[in-house]
Amino acid sequence: MLGVELTPSSPTRVRALLGAFLVVAAALVWRQAAERREADDEDTQPASTEGRIGAVGGAAVGLFVGTAGGLLGVGGPVLAVPILVTGGVPMLAAVAAAQVQSVFVSGFAATGYFARGAVSLPLAVLVGVPELLGVLVGWRVAHRVPSARLKRVLATVLAVLGPYVALTA
DSSP: OOSOOOOTTOHHHHHHHHHHHHHHHHHHHHHHHHHOOOOTTGGGSOOOOTTTTHHHHHHHHHHHHHHHHHHHSOOTHHHHHHHHHHTTOOHHHHHHHHHHHHHHHHHHHHHHHHHTTOOOHHHHHHHHHHHHHHHHHHHHHHTTSOHHHHHHHHHHHHHHHHHHHHHOO
């Protein structure tokens, strides 16, 4: 119809689906931030799935994010944070859980790439060192900004990222 073949493995189709997911997640996160302002101290409490998504829901999120990561090469915090937040997990707890799980995923993936000689150490350092500095800055800011505002920022980033992912080659 548009001159683009959309087979099940088509990169165009995958980008379109991921972009649509990000836009839907943005709308859900924005709505939740508008509907329910969390108490300032809620995000400082230890994360618990009780009363939130539950153990089965948490396992389902992990299975979905892991499967998407394996199939599409994306996952971790990009998918886990919006899913956890829309499931009622406090913003900082969702970010913390996603960051911890990404350490394990990244460790296994990096080991595989190292074993195949596919890692450029100069490139990893060039990107990794500034990224670590950015993480430190982001962590400090996240702990000073109200949770509802962080959710709106997350929703905005997802809303911009969705069409970008869907439309880029």
